[in-house]
Amino acid sequence: MKIAVIGTGYVGLVTGTCFAETGNQVVCVDVDQKKIAALRSGKTPIYEPGLDVLLARNIKEERISFTDDLTKAVEDALVIFLALPTPAGADGAADLKYVLQVAEQLGSLITTYKIIVNKSTVPVGTAEKVSAILSKRLSSSLFDVVSNPEFLREGVAVDDFLKPERVVIGTTSERATKIMADLYSPFVRQGNPIYFMDARSAEMTKYAANSFLAMKISFMNEIANLCERTGANVDWVRIGIGSDQRIGKRFLFPGIGYGGSCFPKDVLALNLTAQEHEYDFKLLQSVLAVNTLQKKRLVQKLSQYFDHNLQGRQFALWGLAFKPETDDIRDAPSVDIIGELLAAGATVKVYDPVATENVRQLFGDQLLYSESQYEALQDADALLILTEWSEFRNPDFEKIKRNLKAPVIFDGRNVYALEKMKEQGFHYESIGRSSIN
Numbered sequence: 239m240k241i242a243v244i245g246t247g248y249v250g251l252v253t254g255t256c257f258a259e260t261g262n263q264v265v266c267v268d269v270d271q272k273k274i275a276a277l278r279s280g281k282t283p284i285y286e287p288g289l290d291v292l293l294a295r296n297i298k299e300e301r302i303s304f305t306d307d308l309t310k311a312v313e314d315a316l317v318i319f320l321a322l323p324t325p326a327g328a329d330g331a332a333d334l335k336y337v338l339q340v341a342e343q344l345g346s347l348i349t350t351y352k353i354i355v356n357k358s359t360v361p362v363g364t365a366e367k368v369s370a371i372l373s374k375r376l377s378s379s380l381f382d383v384v385s386n387p388e389f390l391r392e393g394v395a396v397d398d399f400l401k402p403e404r405v406v407i408g409t410t411s412e413r414a415t416k417i418m419a420d421l422y423s424p425f426v427r428q429g430n431p432i433y434f435m436d437a438r439s440a441e442m443t444k445y446a447a448n449s450f451l452a453m454k455i456s457f458m459n460e461i462a463n464l465c466e467r468t469g470a471n472v473d474w475v476r477i478g479i480g481s482d483q484r485i486g487k488r489f490l491f492p493g494i495g496y497g498g499s500c501f502p503k504d505v506l507a508l509n510l511t512a513q514e515h516e517y518d519f520k521l522l523q524s525v526l527a528v529n530t531l532q533k534k535r536l537v538q539k540l541s542q543y544f545d546h547n548l549q550g551r552q553f554a555l556w557g558l559a560f561k562p563e564t565d566d567i568r569d570a571p572s573v574d575i576i577g578e579l580l581a582a583g584a585t586v587k588v589y590d591p592v593a594t595e596n597v598r599q600l601f602g603d604q605l606l607y608s609e610s611q612y613e614a615l616q617d618a619d620a621l622l623i624l625t626e627w628s629e630f631r632n633p634d635f636e637k638i639k640r641n642l643k644a645p646v647i648f649d650g651r652n653v654y655a656l657e658k659m660k661e662q663g664f665h666y667e668s669i670g671r672s673s674i675n
C-alpha cells in the first residue's frame with residue numbers, strides 16, 4: 239500500500255518506518271529540510287532503540303523515502319497519516335494549528351480517493367473539524383477522515399508498533415474500515431484486536447488511556463507517601479495489590495512523578511475538555527495536583543536531611559531523562575528538581591547515559607556535566623537517583639562511597655533494596671519505604 243506520513247517527529251518516524259517494514263511504500267514528509275537530509279542518510283533525530291536498524295534496512299530496500307514535497311507525496315498515497323505536533327497552548331489546550339493547516343493544504347491537493355488518518359493526540363471532535371475543512375473543496379466521495387491514536391511508549395516504541403496490544407480506529411466508513419484493516423493486519427497476527435469505533439470515541443480513548451495510567455501513578459505515589467508515615471513498605475503493598483488481575487502489576491511504581499511528552503499534556507488537555515463541557519472532573523484534577531507535589535518530594539527530603547539549608551552543597555544526579563531508554567527530557571521531573579536545587583544555592587553535577595545534551599541546552603553552564611556515573615559523585619554531599627537506568631541498578635557501592643563526601647543516597651525510583659543499603663552503610667531515603675540511617 240502507498241502511504242504518506244506527514245510530520246517526521248517521534249510518532250511519524252516510528253509509524254513510517256514500521257509500515258515500510260511490513261512491505262508498504264512509505265513517503266515521509268516534513269518542512270524541515272535539514273531533518274529530511276539527515277533522514278535520507280539514515281540518521282534518526284531521536285534516540286529510540288531499534289529504530290535506526292529498521293530505518294537503514296528500509297531505506298536500502300527503497301521502501302521508505304523522505305521529502306519536503308507534500309504535493310508529490312499526496313498524489314501517490316492512498317493513506318495519509320498526520321503525525322503533527324499538537325503542543326499545549328498557553329491555557330494547556332492542544333494547539334491544532336499544524337493539523338488544521340495541513341488539512342487546508344490537502345483540500346487543494348487531493349484529486350483521487352484518500353484516507354486521512356490522524357495519529358496526533360487531538361481533542362474530541364478534531365476528525366470532524368478536519369473533515370469540515372476538506373469538505374470546503376472536495377466532494378465527500380474523495381476522502382475519509384479516520385482517527386487512529388497511537389499508544390507507543392518511548393524506549394519500546396518500535397516493539398509497541400509492531401506488536402500492539404490493540405489498534406483503535408475511529409471511522410464509520412466501510413471503505414476506510416476495509417483499507418485500515420488490511421494495513422494493520424500484519425501487526426495483529428498474534429490475535430490482538432483492532433477495534434473499529436466512531437472517531438469521537440477513538441479520540442477520547444487516547445486521552446482516557448493516558449489519564450488512567452497517570453491516575454494509577456498518582457494513586458501509588460499517594461499510597462507511598464502514606465506508607466512512609468505508617469511504617470508500611472510500598473514494595474510489598476505494590477506486589478500485594480498488583481497480583482489482583484483487576485488491578486494489574488504494571489504501572490504501580492511510585493517515584494518522583496510522571497513526566498514525558500504525553501501524560502502531563504494529555505491530563506491537562508482532558509481536564510480542559512471537561513471544563514469546556516462544564517464537567518468538573520475532580521479525579522483528574524487530583525491526579526494533576528498529586529503529580530505537582532510528588533515532583534517536589536525528593537528535594538523536600540533532601541532539604542530536611544541538610545537542616546533546610548542546601549546553600550553551598552553539591553549534589554550528584556544520576557539520570558535526567560523522564561524514564562530510561564530515551565533522551566527525552568520533556569516535562570521530566572529532573573528538570574524541576576534541578577531548578578529547585580539551583581534556586582536553593584546548591585551546585586549540581588549531572589550524569590545521564592543519553593539525555594545530557596538535551597539538559598545542557600536547557601541549563602547551559604549553570605550545571606556541571608559528567609561523562610561517567612562515578613565521576614559525577616566527586617565532591618558531592620549526596621547522590622540523587624532520578625531515572626532508573628539499568629546501569630544504576632547494580633553499581634560498585636564501594637566506589638560510590640569512596641567518591642561521595644559522605645555515604646548518602648536519595649533514590650527517587652526505589653532502585654535499591656533496603657537490606658543492601660543497610661549492609662553497605664548508606665544513609666538511604668527512597669519513596670514509600672522507611673529510611674535507612
Ligand code: UDX
Nearest residue numbers: 388389390391392489490491493496497498500560561
Ligand atoms: C505514555 C503511554 O504509556 C503511551 O501508551 C502513550 O502513547 C504515550 O504516553 P511514555 O510517555 O513513553 O508513554 O512513557 P511511560 O512509560 O508511559 O511513562 C510515563 C511516565 O510515568 C514516566 O515519567 C515514568 O517514569 C512514569 N511512571 C511509569 C511511573 O512513575 N511509575 C510507573 O509505574 C510507570
